[in-house]
Amino acid sequence: MRSLRYGRAAAYLVTLLTLMFGASAFAQDTENLLPVTEAYKLSADASTPGVVKLHWTIAQDYYLYRGRMAFKGGDGVTLGQAQLPDGEKHDDPYLGPVETYHHSIDATIPYTVAPGATTLALSVRYQGCHETDPKICYPPHTEQLNLQIPAAGGASKNALNDLLSAPPRALGDNNAPLPAEQAFHFDAIAQDARHLLLRWTMPKGYYLYRDQTQLTLKGAPTLSLSPAWPGGTTHSDAHFGSTTVYFGEVTLPVTINGDTNGTASLDLIASFQGCQDGGLCYPLMSRQAHIALTGGSNATIETAPNPAPEMPPADAKQNDSLHVSFFYALLLALGGGLVLNLMPCVLPVLSIKAIGLIESGDSPARRRMHALMYTAGVLVSFVVLGAVIIALKTAWGAHLQSPLVVAILALVMLAVALSMSGVVQFGASLGNTGSSLANRSGPAGDFFTGVLAVVVASPCTAPFMGTALAYALVAPMFIAMCVFLALGIGLALPFLAVGFVPALSRWLPRPGRWMETLKEVLAFPMYLTAAWLAWVLAHQRGADAVGLLMVAAVLLAMTLWWFERSRARGALSRILVGLLALFTLAPLYYLATLPAAAQASAATDGVVAYSPEKLAKLRKAGTPVFVDMTADWCVTCKANEHTVLDGDDFKALLKRTGAVYMKGDWTNEDPSISAFLQEYHSPGVPLYVVFPKNGGAGHQLPTVLTSSLVEHALTEAAK
Template identity: 80%
Template sequence: MRSFRFGGVAATLLVLMTLLSGVSAAFAQDTQNLLPVNEAYKLTADSSTPGVIKLHWAIAQDYYLYRGRMNFKGGDGVTLGTAQLPDGEKHDDPYLGPVETYHHSVDATIPYTLAPGTATIALTVRYQGCHETDPKICYPPQTAHLDLPAPAAGPSNKLNDLLSARPQSLDNNGTPLPAEQAFQFSAIAQDAQHLLLRWTMPKGYYLYRDQTTLSVKDAPQLSLTPSWPAGTLHQDAHFGNTTVYFNEVDVPVSVHGDASGLKTLTLVASFQGCQDAGLCYPLMTRQANIDVVHGGTATGEPAQSPAPEMPPADAKASGMGTSLWYALLLALGGGLILNLMPCVLPVLSIKAIGLLESGENPERRRTHALMYTAGVLVSFIVLGSIIIALKTAWGAHLQSPLVVAVLALLMLAVALSMSGVVQFGASLGNTGSSLANRSGAAGDFFTGVLAVVVASPCTAPFMGTALAYAFVAPMLDALLVFVALGLGLALPFLAVGFIPAVSRLLPRPGRWMETLKEVLAFPMYLTAAWLAWVLAHQRDADAVGLLLIAAVLLAMTLWWFERSRGRGVFSRLLVVLLAAITLAPLYYLTTLPATAQVAREDGGTVAYSPEKLAELRKAGTPVFVDMTADWCVTCKANEHAVLDGETFQALLKRTGTVYMKGDWTDVNPTISAFLQEYHSPGVPLYVVFPKNGGPGKQLPTVLTSSLVEEALTEASK
């Protein structure tokens, strides 16, 4: 309900402005015959099918709903997949532009997964509609909070009985067991869409979660989504901090795609495990022929076709045949290139001013360089540790609307300082606001921190391979890669601080520097505007409205901060009060539901879904998959240079290739799973699937027209 407070304020302001503009007569129409909103749009929900929520709106005559105003957000323990909505009727709205609408009725299907122990499916549904005949009015956005009963979490008693047989206790006197005895695998079907898998290991053996892959043989239209239970965190010499399972693990699996007419499924499971004594088994592949009609237990047998060879469990072989030294070299180069990327340039302008002001003083230059480098390295180590521990992707923090909003406000504050609106001095101490202070160790350090935070959208050409290596390497090697990235980013400033020949290339200080500082403020303003645009794609127009309110409050806080210099305690307390009020819109921002990510075809682009990809591959259609995000600058550069051009469109038609796009601007578990499948450290990720059904080919993160043409031509043969 809290999210409505902002909407109510906005509606009140709209009415007041309407009255002031002299058009209040427009609201004098008779509205007595309008239906209450819950009668105009009757919403019902069904959660009886495991893994799927079905929503239905019954829409009254002369009313309609906007497709683009539908948002869905899961509550605690509920992770939503991509909402499936039908195409609507297209028309040009006088206020919203081109939109799609629904009349009479509409159904939405939302896949979901539940955290262990979650008994209720909490779902927030947001929608908006209008009355299309006189009086033509639109209802404010409506929010429905649903608490739906979760289907029976476990399978039937028959299913538990069938899977209850455990292997006998195996006493091998320390001799490693054969793989078939050490890792016993069985499977059963609840129905054609839901399986249950079980691995059973004797004492002293464990199974890796992240080294397990599942597929259905001879059924490319089907894809599988396992719901792994919580395991045991394990510091592994080969894979770093990973999750393993001892004794026994049951894994529910959802089957996506058309499985109608199938009596049996041939499940192929590839997995790896180890013995506590230190022996690790090579990759094992088992096949289980599952009866989806009668639900009999299927025991996994070794696959008849040879499984892909497991590369040696060391850092060189894991993740693209890259050695540690080569990965460090690539990381150093990638960090160096980051200095030229548009994300980082606004922040570097702050340090450029500081270095110019240091003039001929070598000690000041070295202090600037060292403290900035310290901020960069500490940030890279902290961020790298979090990414490795949580198995998240590079840049994933920008999926958080709160992080995006805070960065936008921070850019605005720094820009206002560079424009001369406010000057941050020693009274701010060592707080984050010292970023704008051009002198002082704290300012240099926090500028380095800010540079790392905003660098993540700009994945440099050499950065992808190094980060991919870091995600599969041992913890120490992975952290060394992140340190090398930081050294590359800080290298220009280290060179200026410690190499006299380089420092002499700097221009002499002068009055022109004040003008330069004010000019360099404008890239900061543009960065704040760009972040607001990203926020609009994550949480719609309401989020931008809250960000603008916070920006005005921040400007007021900084204005009064400057006016309060030399005044009494009351003036200083007012600064603190205004700063606290500035945080209020950010709180309401966290309550907004995510913008709906609906699967649809738009301008020749097909939205990514595993089901659609499997369908296209089954039909023998080559597919170009593009995983992107609005905050990914490299993605946007590739789109501008290659993917949005007429040459690329002509290439798609000539080769018969479908262009499939996945939007990772906001959290999307389906796209995250695809990134993990290809060991991608983040976006962009480009994969070309050939028409002959072979494996997908991963392209470099920086595209050229010739590279894409070669890949699509080969895939279409």
């Protein structure tokens, strides 16, 4: 078991060692390394019946790992436990306690063979490293031995004459690692003054790590870089865990953040790491590129004097969200916030403000106060939400993954609806701000209605909004907060316009008795919102959670009913209101302790549940894949499913193109889906990515789908 454990870890040993050692002389020094069979000369002796003796002569500055030795008998051969001497013990910073051998080592292995056998077939595997510069490790090496065994009482010939007619062979002797410059060819060009295009080209059988790549600008402290990595291949690494790598070629668009006016050229330093598949891992490599900031100009690469010609991006549309200017991002955010007013998750809350504006009548001062306080609530909420998202690296709408938050929102919607139905009337005092969400006349009510609008808007993603949020998530803090403020201004803009432009206020109907009826009618969208949140809760925590929510809802209704009746009563009645409110919190406590509801993982109705392993397997098989990252609380996701993805036309399209529909459910937190969202710089769900059958980069679709858009993407992916 110990050998097996070391076997899995040591296959990537060089990946670990490169965190400690540099590579400035790697290209030159690797040429002086000994071939593996000369660094570790193996001889065998089977002259003693029932025992085979192995001897390694280890060259200077080389060593073998005790835990990397493995022995396997051929047909008819049964091996006993190998007898190995103790090695030199030390604590490896990554592998823990290890034992190594220098200079030489002898091992004995007992064996038995079938009656009448005259030869001993034996497979010997070992691995070692070079301990001075360049500090690298060889891939696991296997030698096949075929030894003459003595007859009863006899002896074999010299062991070196007992090998196969061919010398011992290594699994990979004909696949020696290339020099670093040939294994990882690096190019860089400038598309324009704000965008670079980098490219790594690797021969077959080599791959590049995405997360071990760092890009820095030399001598440009006011500028920063935002790379937009395409989708790669998921790779299980002994040290880095599940990581993303690229085979063959990867083209990387990079956005330059900051003012490049007056800057004629830049010096880019690219540090990266890669491996030979199943073989050598290279130490950290660096390239320095001198790039003239003129569109299409090739860079001068310090270690690659003959860069390849200009290449267009592998998928120009995939990362458009990171290729926008700051002011364009603000414009997109403003438009996205404005369109949010029309989304079904926001409309119920806006009904509260519609009633408030109508009730304000012809008073300009009251209209302005409504607009300003509502806007303040929206902007403060967006600032807080943006700060949390940036600090925690979370996603838009991720707070609805918490069943407790969903339950509280459902109860808030119920309380607001009961108020609009006339069951209870909340006061306007600041001491009662927790209940002022439904108030239409006080400043606190306006402010907290703006807060509520932002909270319930988060499950929705309006057109243009996804691009702006993606830009904010990779931009510096100040710029990111400006984007979130622009979203808030867009959401509050209709009320600001009505509040401050008298001409628009003339479009509002005059107050009258009809307003009370309208207010009661508008309560029903609030009830429906509460019902939708209960449905989301059922998917998150099951029927028990919905039952607890219903109990809390009944207790809340009882609390509000008695609150209204206690207005003309004494202090004892108000104490009872407080006790009922505490009882309302009890079901929420138990709800928060419920385990997550079981999620279906098997394919249903032609839908395959997302996993990185399944996606990698399908891509390796050359199957086009449509990946849909969704959540039950995402209204935009459900709208796309209803209009496009659940229809017969989409199913027929999948069949015609041979594509697989893979869905990731982010209703509850899922680390693998979160990693996928981060890989595509998505601010949240929905996220749609189409992977072509030729293994190229995934193509990211807009958040709002149309049938023609999906058909075009899948048709191209199937070519």
